[in-house]
Amino acid sequence: MNVSSSVPSDSEGQPPRSARHRDASSGRGAEAAHLVELMTLCSRGHEDAFAELYDLTSQRIHGIILRVLRSPDHAAEVTQEVYVEVWRQSARYSPDKGSVLAWMTTMAHRRAVDRVRSVSSEMARDERYAVHGADREIEQVWDGVEQRLDIERVRKGMASLTAIQREALTLAYFGGYTQSQVAQLLKLPLGTVKTRIRDGLIGLRDALGVEA
């Protein structure tokens, strides 16, 4: 029996539910637009919209905070600070500041870095982890094919950078180090590190095809 010939093509079935699926760029756009709607509702005091915003974003936001801080206790505290701040500042968000997710990630990363620098003397943070541990953890994570494909895209983007760009970017972004500390760690002049971080972001941006 020839199985393939007996199957109608996809187009005869229901329309593809592309809006919910992120492989289509329209899906990504729809998701981003939904976050903007939620943010607008938050600014008018809708707590249920905030709860949905939390559910849609907390894995990302908590993830980056925990990566920078390493300590689950500190991460929980900073995550809470960030979400309270998102709620308070919701009316101040506007799309020309970038996507909601980028706005929130920026805030989360900034706070995590501020926290890590203020408490870094108490926390024994392993520098090598920041460079070499970055790839390990995500391999333990499974949250659907779509997310895996997204992660794969970013990893490929990172892999397309030069080793120094990648290390400088990783130390700064995930390690929470200042550019001067990165320069010391990599034994490079500050100017070089600055350029590598910027070039790294440019390379990654181009590899990901992120529309601004």
Place this chain on the structure above:
Amino acid sequence: MSEIHGAVGSYVVNALNPEEREEFEAHLAVCPTCSREVVEFGETAAELSLLAIVPPPPTALRGSILSAISEIRPLPPEPPSEAAPAESAPSATSVPAEPGRAMDELALRRQRRRTRILGVLVAAVVAAAVALGGVVYTLVQGQQAQVAQQAAETELLTAPDVQTYSTTMKDGGQISFVVSRSLNRAMFIGKDLPAVGADRRYQLWTLEGQQAIPDNLVAGGGDRKEFFREPLSGVTGLAVSVEAAGGAQQPTPSTIQAVTDVSG
């Protein structure tokens, strides 16, 4: 490029010290190019954060946050500022520059207290779990099985030759087959599958040329994932049909939902 422009990357990844940050933000206010780059790189950095994804935060945190915000009134919108030149400049500086300073002290203290209370709660839950003893042990065993399943999934997903074939089934369900030839395994993943009725199941098939070999059964409704039982050697295609709950020996042609060529 002037030196100060060069700091834009470091600014976005928060690698500037307070003095450098202040200096750069002063520059941002008057430099549309850097302002645009800050927004662009902000999107890129947000994507980068995907690499930091770990399992979801503790559920207790959600409750703690939701109850914290219920006591806080969102700030009114910023009054439109006349000082800002046209469009591009204001964006970057107003990316949550110093939210910490603006934060109401009382709310901050309240939050801190809540976080401590959260810690106490967690400790209490752990103590209760210890008291439960045997029940917890059974739970742990269940988790271990889950961990083994997860390890198999991770192995498949990170296989160097892993390939994902996504398609829409006849009934509209979105599915993917994740295939690794080197591991000789394949997995079926259905997202938000349509219900097929209590006495019906999705049945997986491996295809070798014209022949269909029955494989595992998957319930309808919700998110499902299931490994194929059959090894992949010799398999040219993967298929799904809807069959009676007990499964069939041959796919019923009218209920075949999807056929994917994986020979490539």
